[in-house]
Amino acid sequence: MILKSNIAENLYQFFNYTGFANVTFGHIVMILIGLLFIYLAIKKDWEPLLLIPIGFGMIIGNIPLFPGMQVGIYEDGSVLNILYQGVRRGFYPPLIFLGIGAMTDFSALISNPKLLLVGAAAQFGIFAAYAGALALGFTPAEAGAIGIIGGADGPTAIFLSGKLAPDLIGAISVSAYSYMALVPVIQPPIMRLLTTKKERLIRMAAPRPVSQQEKIVFPIVGFLITAFIVPSGIPLLGMLFFGNLLKESGVTRRLAETARGPLNDIVVILIGVTVGCSTQADKFLQGSSILIFALGAASFIVATFCGVLFCKILNLFLKEGKKLNPLIGNSGVSAVPDSARVSYVQGLKYDPTNFLLMHAMGPNVAGVIGSAVAAGILLGFLS
Amino acid sequence: MKKILSVFTLASLLLLSNASFAQSPVDIRINEVQVSNTNGIEDEHGDKCGWIELFNTAFGMVDVAGFYITDDKANPTKYMIPKGNPATQIPLRRYFVLYADGNPAAGVFHMNFTLDGVRDLYLYSTDGKTLLDEIHIPADIAENRSYGRVVDGRGAHEPLNWSKQSYRKSHEDSLIPEDGGFGVLDHPTPGQTNATKAVETKSEKMKQQDPYGGILAMIAMSVVFLCLIILYLCFRSIGKRAIKKQQAEKAAKQAPKAAAVSANPSNVDEEIVAAIAIACHLYQNGQSVDSGIHDVESNVLTFNQDLLRNSPWGARNLTLKQDPRN
Numbered sequence: 001m002i003l004k005s006n007i008a009e010n011l012y013q014f015f016n017y018t019g020f021a022n023v024t025f026g027h028i029v030m031i032l033i034g035l036l037f038i039y040l041a042i043k044k045d046w047e048p049l050l051l052i053p054i055g056f057g058m059i060i061g062n063i064p065l066f067p068g069m070q071v072g073i074y075e076d077g078s079v080l081n082i083l084y085q086g087v088r089r090g091f092y093p094p095l096i097f098l099g100i101g102a103m104t105d106f107s108a109l110i111s112n113p114k115l116l117l118v119g120a121a122a123q124f125g126i127f128a129a130y131a132g133a134l135a136l137g138f139t140p141a142e143a144g145a146i147g148i149i150g151g152a153d154g155p156t157a158i159f160l161s162g163k164l165a166p167d168l169i170g171a172i173s174v175s176a177y178s179y180m181a182l183v184p185v186i187q188p189p190i191m192r193l194l195t196t197k198k199e200r201l202i203r204m205a206a207p208r209p210v211s212q213q214e215k216i217v218f219p220i221v222g223f224l225i226t227a228f229i230v231p232s233g234i235p236l237l238g239m240l241f242f243g244n245l246l247k248e249s250g251v252t253r254r255l256a257e258t259a260r261g262p263l264n265d266i267v268v269i270l271i272g273v274t275v276g277c278s279t280q281a282d283k284f285l286q287g288s289s290i291l292i293f294a295l296g297a298a299s300f301i302v303a304t305f306c307g308v309l310f311c312k313i314l315n316l317f318l319k320e321g322k323k324l325n326p327l328i329g330n331s332g333v334s335a336v337p338d339s340a341r342v343s344y345v346q347g348l349k350y351d352p353t354n355f356l357l358m359h360a361m362g363p364n365v366a367g368v369i370g371s372a373v374a375a376g377i378l379l380g381f382l383s
Numbered sequence: 384m385k386k387i388l389s390v391f392t393l394a395s396l397l398l399l400s401n402a403s404f405a406q407s408p409v410d411i412r413i414n415e416v417q418v419s420n421t422n423g424i425e426d427e428h429g430d431k432c433g434w435i436e437l438f439n440t441a442f443g444m445v446d447v448a449g450f451y452i453t454d455d456k457a458n459p460t461k462y463m464i465p466k467g468n469p470a471t472q473i474p475l476r477r478y479f480v481l482y483a484d485g486n487p488a489a490g491v492f493h494m495n496f497t498l499d500g501v502r503d504l505y506l507y508s509t510d511g512k513t514l515l516d517e518i519h520i521p522a523d524i525a526e527n528r529s530y531g532r533v534v535d536g537r538g539a540h541e542p543l544n545w546s547k548q549s550y551r552k553s554h555e556d557s558l559i560p561e562d563g564g565f566g567v568l569d570h571p572t573p574g575q576t577n578a579t580k581a582v583e584t585k586s587e588k589m590k591q592q593d594p595y596g597g598i599l600a601m602i603a604m605s606v607v608f609l610c611l612i613i614l615y616l617c618f619r620s621i622g623k624r625a626i627k628k629q630q631a632e633k634a635a636k637q638a639p640k641a642a643a644v645s646a647n648p649s650n651v652d653e654e655i656v657a658a659i660a661i662a663c664h665l666y667q668n669g670q671s672v673d674s675g676i677h678d679v680e681s682n683v684l685t686f687n688q689d690l691l692r693n694s695p696w697g698a699r700n701l702t703l704k705q706d707p708r709n
Contacts, residue, residue: 116611117612120604131597143596211625211628213625221614221618229606229610230606370611381585381602
């Protein structure tokens with residue numbers, strides 16, 4: 001009899017530790033969102049390298065836990081918590097920027113440097129979202145972290161939200177990556193809306209060949225200029241340009257390959273899965289997350305709008321033959337290389353012989369620099 | 384060239400010598416002093432005495448072991464902060480308190496002089512020569528009041544002796560009161576910040592100054608554009624130079640050829656000559672396979688791969704590596 005009651009008691013105790021005893025409606029919703037991410041990544045091929053780690057991370061993070069077992073991502077000293085420090089303290093994003101630098105070819109930008117300005121114009125989205133977030137009652141620090149979603153740069157969004165609004169990291173980063181995956185859906189209607197058929201057919205002159213010397217000078221001068229103006233952006237800008245120097249110097253091929261290959265892959269895995277884990281239902285399923293998603297969408301729309309519009313304004317001052325095809329304006333949104341690919345696809349739609357990819361890569365990489373600079377400014381003002 | 388190199392090396396060394404002080408003795412300040420203490424902090428024996436608070440202004444740890452504190456400039460090594468105690472490692476933006484009871488036997492951080500009647504205090508580096516900071520205490524401070532920096536670590540009575548310090552002073556002067564940043568503090572705060580009033584965060588200040596985000600947006604976008612415009616101008620000029628250089632190189636390459644061709648029109652490229660010769664040969668000897676002028680030779684044994692007639696099991700060329708170098 002005593003044995004039976006002991007067994008029952010132990011079984012009951014064990015049941016209390018299981019996920020079934022602790023599950024809530026929120027957990028189920030978040031697990032379903034995680035599964036949706038995985039589905040979109042596999043079936044629709046939307047940013048699979050990010051959505052699969054984030055999606056599975058969501059599932060990991062939303063397995064209902066009995067608190068105090070030192071396994072949850074928010075429990076000090078747990079394995080997931082230690083891995084999460086890369087997000088929380090912001091050392092994954094600079095490493096990803098190192099990889100981006102090592103895989104990015106800035107030739108298009110160097111051959112036509114006025115494309116840098118298009119990249120700058122697209123950063124308006126960040127500050128539109130910032131103003132919107134303030135109007136919705138977020139604090140300036142939170143608004144800054146939300147605004148950076150408009151930079152369309154996942155690592156930058158994680159870096160800034162880790163510093164300015166750690167409680168919102170999950171919502172901000174998932175929002176940023178979701179909209180980056182949705183760039184092919186969000187941008188084309190805005191591009192069509194703002195351009196005439198004649199403008200879409202503009203052919204841009206082929207970029208001139210860029211010498212090795214110019215490619216080496218670019219990361220050094222680029223870093224010195226941007227870092228002296230915005231020192232708070234050093235972690236991102238420094239790693240971006242350093243990675244690019246590894247690539248272009250021609251004598252550090254092994255280091256460049258490691259930075260853009262294995263190292264980048266490792267960090268992408270860790271950042272994806274830990275960001276996913278951080279979206280625990282009790283922290284993620286809040287009214288503020290819905291607002292963040294709405295502001296994120298608005299910032300992407302404004303950024304695309306401003307990029308395309310800026311191209312059109314710039315064309316007013318450019319001679320015939322040097323005009324920009326405004327379809328590359330959306331690429332100022334620094335979702336590399338997706339937004340450039342959108343320009344390319346849209347360009348081909350209207351003229352199958354007009355290849356805009358190389359031209360669009362200019363504002364695209366300028367957008368990366370621009371969003372890192374903007375993040376540095378927000379950090380300087382608000383942290 | 385040698386001159387430029389030596390100037391560059393010298394400048395680098397100077398910069399490095401200055402940079403080597405980063406997060407070092409130069410970052411330590413005498414932050415607060417209490418001469419008369421009857422109802423404040425107690426030492427480990429429960430006694431009340433005067434005290435000196437040091438503050439680490441850096442964003443990295445600084446070890447103050449071996450530093451000297453004195454009230455007499457002629458005797459800069461009067462009291463040395465003991466070495467070998469981990470408590471002397473002051474973390475970033477933190478404080479360190481020394482008891483000025485004139486009784487070093489009472490504990491590790493008990494100084495060998497009291498602050499009674501002391502008007503000047505000096506902090507020296509481990510060499511006993513480099514003056515790091517000084518503080519001049521007014522005579523009329525009431526009992527249980529302290530004297531120090533109104534804002535932690537900011538301000539200086541005298542310009543300090545290192546170039547970096549003078550830079551820092553000028554940099555920080557904009558942030559401190561006009562009286563040098565020192566004052567009598569109503570509430571002594573040993574080991575804690577001297578700012579007893581709640582400090583607004585940057586975010587809170589921004590909310591008051593710019594509730595709609597317009598000012599920040601304008602400034603930030605201007606800075607983003609400024610950065611990228613400077614980069615644009617820079618690379619436009621670099622690009623122009625590169626284009627000129629490329630054109631000059633191209634012209635330099637083409638010049639001897641052009642000169643040779645103009646001097647002797649028959650001196651054309653060998654490949655062109657070969658192509659013309661082959662074309663003439665083919666034309667004169669017929670162009671069909673039957674004419675024999677083509678690249679399929681008769682009566683020559685060749686290996687011809689024919690996978691269709693053999694099963695993969697029998698085809699050795701499929702079971703062996705085609706090219707060992709691949």
